[in-house]
Each structure stands twice: as structure tokens, then as C-alpha cells.
Amino acid sequence: MQCLSDIGEISLIKHLCSKLSMGSNVKTGPGDDCAVVTAENNSKLDILLTSDPVTQNIHFMPDADPEAIGHKAVGRVLSDIAAMGGNPLWVLLNTSAPKETPLNTADGIIKGAAALTEKFGASIVGGDISEGPTLSINAFAVGQVSKGKAILRSGASDGDVIFVTGTLGNSIKGKHISFIPRIEEGLYLQRKASSGIDVTDGLLMDLKRILEASNAGATLDLNAIPLSRDALDAKDDKTPIEHALTDGEDFELLFTLPKQVKDSVISEWNKTSLASCTEIGTIKASPGIEYIGSYDSIDLEKLSGYLHF
Amino acid sequence: MQCLSDIGEISLIKHLCSKLSMGSNVKTGPGDDCAVVTAENNSKLDILLTSDPVTQNIHFMPDADPEAIGHKAVGRVLSDIAAMGGNPLWVLLNTSAPKETPLNTADGIIKGAAALTEKFGASIVGGDISEGPTLSINAFAVGQVSKGKAILRSGASDGDVIFVTGTLGNSIKGKHISFIPRIEEGLYLQRKASSGIDVTDGLLMDLKRILEASNAGATLDLNAIPLSRDALDAKDDKTPIEHALTDGEDFELLFTLPKQVKDSVISEWNKTSLASCTEIGTIKASPGIEYIGSYDSIDLEKLSGYLHF
Numbered sequence: 001m002q003c004l005s006d007i008g009e010i011s012l013i014k015h016l017c018s019k020l021s022m023g024s025n026v027k028t029g030p031g032d033d034c035a036v037v038t039a040e041n042n043s044k045l046d047i048l049l050t051s052d053p054v055t056q057n058i059h060f061m062p063d064a065d066p067e068a069i070g071h072k073a074v075g076r077v078l079s080d081i082a083a084m085g086g087n088p089l090w091v092l093l094n095t096s097a098p099k100e101t102p103l104n105t106a107d108g109i110i111k112g113a114a115a116l117t118e119k120f121g122a123s124i125v126g127g128d129i130s131e132g133p134t135l136s137i138n139a140f141a142v143g144q145v146s147k148g149k150a151i152l153r154s155g156a157s158d159g160d161v162i163f164v165t166g167t168l169g170n171s172i173k174g175k176h177i178s179f180i181p182r183i184e185e186g187l188y189l190q191r192k193a194s195s196g197i198d199v200t201d202g203l204l205m206d207l208k209r210i211l212e213a214s215n216a217g218a219t220l221d222l223n224a225i226p227l228s229r230d231a232l233d234a235k236d237d238k239t240p241i242e243h244a245l246t247d248g249e250d251f252e253l254l255f256t257l258p259k260q261v262k263d264s265v266i267s268e269w270n271k272t273s274l275a276s277c278t279e280i281g282t283i284k285a286s287p288g289i290e291y292i293g294s295y296d297s298i299d300l301e302k303l304s305g306y307l308h309f
Numbered sequence: 310m311q312c313l314s315d316i317g318e319i320s321l322i323k324h325l326c327s328k329l330s331m332g333s334n335v336k337t338g339p340g341d342d343c344a345v346v347t348a349e350n351n352s353k354l355d356i357l358l359t360s361d362p363v364t365q366n367i368h369f370m371p372d373a374d375p376e377a378i379g380h381k382a383v384g385r386v387l388s389d390i391a392a393m394g395g396n397p398l399w400v401l402l403n404t405s406a407p408k409e410t411p412l413n414t415a416d417g418i419i420k421g422a423a424a425l426t427e428k429f430g431a432s433i434v435g436g437d438i439s440e441g442p443t444l445s446i447n448a449f450a451v452g453q454v455s456k457g458k459a460i461l462r463s464g465a466s467d468g469d470v471i472f473v474t475g476t477l478g479n480s481i482k483g484k485h486i487s488f489i490p491r492i493e494e495g496l497y498l499q500r501k502a503s504s505g506i507d508v509t510d511g512l513l514m515d516l517k518r519i520l521e522a523s524n525a526g527a528t529l530d531l532n533a534i535p536l537s538r539d540a541l542d543a544k545d546d547k548t549p550i551e552h553a554l555t556d557g558e559d560f561e562l563l564f565t566l567p568k569q570v571k572d573s574v575i576s577e578w579n580k581t582s583l584a585s586c587t588e589i590g591t592i593k594a595s596p597g598i599e600y601i602g603s604y605d606s607i608d609l610e611k612l613s614g615y616l617h618f
Binding site: 016118 | 311312315318321325328329332334338344353356358361364366401402405406407409415419427430431432435436439440441447449
């Protein structure tokens with residue numbers, strides 16, 4: 001019998017989504033960072049909806065600081081809202097835990113989750129706590145964006161310039177549990193970017209998601225990709241550029257700007273206190289990724305990102 | 310060290326919620342069936358937010374029909390929206406499952422979940438599927454209600470009459486996984502009920518939640534409580550009335566109507582095709598529950614409902 005690991009995560013999600021039908025109040029259904037929905041036709045706002053789990057031994061280790069676990073649970077959903085250029089409003093947290101979980105753990109989780117939620121002016125308004133075999137938190141977030149202005153994956157077009165915020169690679173060293181979701185950067189990009197996604201499964205895989213949704217290809221400059229300190233310091237079987245291209249959970253924003261506005265947008269960006277951003281390539285009409293620049297001993301064909309199944 | 314099972318579920322939730330602060334766009338935070346929030350001051354609608362998990366071995370057994378699991382996952386959150394008198398709009402589903410889970414199981418879950426969601430005109434618009442140690446689904450739902458008209462737990466007052474829909478008890482026999490959330494009944498009650506809740510942890514415990522939130526007491530007529538066929542047929546260590554008072558997951562609506570409108574509301578109700586509803590008691594100003602009617606061999610002091618911790 002076919003099981004989930006046989007079909008693979010990407011095909012599985014497409015397969016399951018094909019069974020769904022959307023009401024007319026759904027502008028963008030499953031397949032982007034958030035769903036974009038609208039409750040009232042005359043509203044000036046669209047609503048963003050997203051959810052993510054964090055589970056022990058998969059998204060954090062048993063010795064992780066509880067505050068960092070709460071921070072990550074909220075950070076993941078806020079990062080999805082950032083990728084759409086949205087402003088977070090409300091968060092719900094479902095926590096599942098064994099009976100013998102220390103109360104201090106629950107206290108730490110809620111402290112970390114509340115601190116990050118409130119940092120962006122949002123509120124934790126509900127959720128549930130129930131018994132379960134291992135510690136896991138499912139976070140749900142609601143955000144808002146000006147009507148029709150959500151940054152989708154599907155908007156990249158020929159000649160657009162590709163950027164990424166911050167630095168990439170080896171986030172498993174610590175950044176995956178302490179990152180700040182790029183809410184302010186996403187808000188800045190709301191009326192400017194032609195497409196965007198947050199880097200959760202590796203730059204290459206997430207770039208491919210933009211390209212697939214936009215029916216486009218890209219030229220990627222390997223020498224331009226901003227490498228994190230942890231990627232540069234890694235002493236393992238991956239080179240720094242391999243870490244940057246394939247590691248999950250960087251939670252940076254990968255986005256495109258139309259060629260004609262990119263100089264003015266970036267010039268203005270550089271006057272702000274937003275995270276750094278770096279030009280790394282160009283969208284082209286024909287499919288596939290063409291690499292420029294070079295690194296020794298990496299096999300670009302073999303690289304892939306993180307998938308659960 | 311104090312752990313979750315030491316503090317108990319009700320105190321635990323209060324303890325954790327005490328660490329949260331709410332923005333001005335939050336009308337009702339944690340502690341009711343849904344959070345009530347508002348995105349725009351000039352909107353005629355309030356937004357309802359709720360989330361619930363269903364986990365194998367806790368909310369369903371490993372041999373449960375996958376369609377029933379998906380049905381229950383959505384049914385639980387829609388029941389919360391029903392309890393507030395709301396109309397469901399959008400659902401997100403986070404599913405966690407071992408790699409070796411059959412694809413048929415995932416197909417069945419999404420089929421059952423989509424069928425129930427679409428029955429009420431809502432859409433499944435997102436979610437996530439990730440690896441996890443056991444099958445669990447966290448559902449999140451967004452609903453809407455006319456501004457200021459959400460049915461809260463806190464609105465019951467002296468003299469209000471208490472009603473419950475359907476019949477109660479022994480839902481573990483099957484109803485817990487096949488129930489229809491009382492959305493239509495909730496919508497009917499939206500501008501009529503003074504308070505309401507869905508019966509998830511047993512009639513007594515959920516009535517106490519209304520009484521605590523409303524700072525009131527009640528007189529409960531034991532002989533009036535509508536017993537389900539499965540409660541009447543139970544051959545175990547609980548009597549039918551004990552099942553009806555304490556079993557979890559009936560997913561009926563428990564609500565109160567002001568005395569002066571109850572005859573006209575119920576007379577109109579009885580002309581509809583809504584589920585049956587039954588008068589079972591009265592709200593009083595002084596705290597505590599006074600029982601009228603009697604059953605042999607039940608110790609009312611000892612009865613309690615279902616709690617995770």
C-alpha cells in the first residue's frame with residue numbers, strides 16, 4: 001500500500017489540495033505562505049491565514065529552552081505573514097504535551113510566544129492544551145494586508161531582480177530557534193515586491209517554488225549569496241554555499257522587484273534600519289535555474305532542500 | 310517539580326492565560342469557545358477564531374475510519390463557532406503523521422474534513438502536513454458573527470431558562486466522531502440567547518463554565534435532561550443520567566434564553582427543522598447548582614467531566 005513517504009511531500013500536498021474546493025471569499029487558497037481571504041467585499045483589507053507546527057525531535061530538540069520553543073512556534077507563522085507583506089493581528093496556540101511535562105516548560109513556552117507576538121503588536125487570543133505523546137505546538141496566525149496587495153509567490157516575471165534578506169545557512173546552529181520574523185521588511189515590500197516567500201526549506205527549494213508559481217526561470221549568482229557566520233564556520237560534510245542553498249529554517253525573505261523600481265527601492269531600503277538585503281539573481285522567462293559564479297566541489301544537480309516526506 | 314498533571318487543566322489554562330495581554334482589537338480573548346476579534350472599527354461583523362486538536366488514542370482510536378477522523382477534526386472547531394452563534398468561513402488543518410501512514414488514510418481524512426466544511430459553505434484554505442510520532446490533526450477555524458452579537462458564556466442572568474439541543478450521553482459509542490456541529494441552531498440563536506457553550510466535557514462541567522463566567526448559579530431538573538439512546542442502552546458502571554451529566558464530546562449546544570422571550574423563541578424553534586431542544590433548568594443569582602428531580606444511586610458531589618490533566 002502506498003504510504004506518505006512514497007509519494008513525497010510536494011506531491012502529497014498537491015494531491016490533497018486537489019480534493020478541495022474554494023468559496024468565492026477565498027482569493028488565494030492552499031499553496032502560498034498564507035491563504036488570502038476576504039470577509040467583506042467593501043473592506044479595504046484582505047485577511048491572511050496561516051498555520052504551522054513545531055514538534056519535539058523534528059523542529060526542536062528535547063533540551064531546547066522552552067522560551068525559544070514558544071518563540072519559534074510563533075515565529076514560523078509570523079514569518080509566513082511577513083512573506084505576504086502582512087501585519088500580524090492574532091495568534092492561537094494548540095499545545096500537546098505529556099502529563100509529566102514540567103509546569104516551567106509551559107510557562108517558558110507561553111513567555112517566549114507572547115513576547116514575540118506582542119513585539120509586533122499582535123495578541124495570543126486562544127488555543128488549547130491537551131495531552132499528547134510528545135511536546136508539540138500548532139500555531140495559527142491571522143494577519144491583514146491592504147486589499148489586493150498580498151505578496152504572492154506567483155508574481156515574478158522576466159527581468160525582475162531577485163533579493164534575499166539577511167544571511168543564509170546552517171541555521172540549525174541556533175538561528176532556527178531565535179530568528180526574528182521579517183515582518184517589518186515584509187511591510188516595507190508590500191506595495192513594491194512582485195513576488196515573495198520565506199526561506200524555510202532552503203534557498204534553492206524556495207526559489208523553485210516562486211519559479212513554479214510564476215511559471216518562470218532564474219539566473220542565480222552563486223558568488224552573491226550572503227553566507228551566514230554559522231555557514232562559514234561549519235566544519236561538516238557541506239561547504240558554506242551548500243549550507244546556504246539547501247539548509248531549512250533561515251526564515252529570511254526571498255523576493256523579487258521589478259527591474260525599473262529596484263534601484264530606488266533598495267536605495268530607500270538602505271536608509272532604514274531594516275535587515276540587510278542582497279541582490280542574488282534575475283528572473284528569466286524560460287524555466288530552470290542557470291547558475292553563474294562558481295564554487296569548487298558542489299554538485300548543483302544533487303542539491304535539494306528539506307522535506308518531511 | 311510541579312508538572313502539568315499536578316496543576317490540573319482548568320487552573321493550568323487560567324495560569325497560562327494570565328501571562329497574556331490583549332490588543333484593543335480583541336473583544337473576547339481566551340476563555341470562551343472562540344476568541345471574538347475585530348479587524349476594522351467600521352465593520353458590521355466580528356470575527357471568531359478557534360482551534361482544536363484531535364490526536365490518535367486520545368480523540369480517536371487507531372481503527373477509526375479516516376473520514377470520521379477528518380469529520381471530527383473539523384466538527385470540533387465548527388462546534389465552537391456554533392456555540393458563539395457564528396457562521397464558519399475558513400478552516401486550516403495541520404496534520405502530523407508517521408512516514409509510514411497509508412496515503413488512503415490522508416485521503417480519507419481530507420475527504421471527511423472537506424465534506425463537513427463545505428456542508429456549511431466554508432472552505433479549507435490551508436494548513437500543513439509534517440512528520441510526527443502519531444497521527445494528529447490541529448484544526449483552526451475562522452467564523453463571523455454580526456457585530457457585538459457573539460453568544461458568550463458570560464451573559465446568563467437570574468431567571469434565564471436553560472436549554473440543551475439534542476440528547477446527551479455515551480457519545481463515545483459513536484456520536485463523538487460523527488456528530489453534526491449545531492451551526493444552524495447557533496445561527497438561529499444569535500440574536501436571542503443570553504449565553505451559550507457547546508457540550509464537550511460533559512453537561513455539568515460545561516454548565517459550570519457558563520455559571521462561572523456569568524457569576525451565577527442554576528437549578529437543574531435531572532428528570533428533564535434528554536438522554537441519548539446510547540446512554541439508555543449503556544451496560545457499564547454508569548447510569549444513563551450519569552452518562553448524560555458527565556460524558557464528554559456530545560457537541561450539543563447548552564444555552565440560556567431570557568424568561569420573557571423563551572416561549573416565543575421555542576414556539577418558533579419548534580416550527581423549524583432544527584435539532585430538538587429541551588428546557589432543563591433555570592439560572593439563579595446565588596452560586597452553585599441546585600438539583601431537582603431525582604435518580605437512584607448517583608452521587609452528585611462526585612460527578613465530574615472530562616479533563617486532560
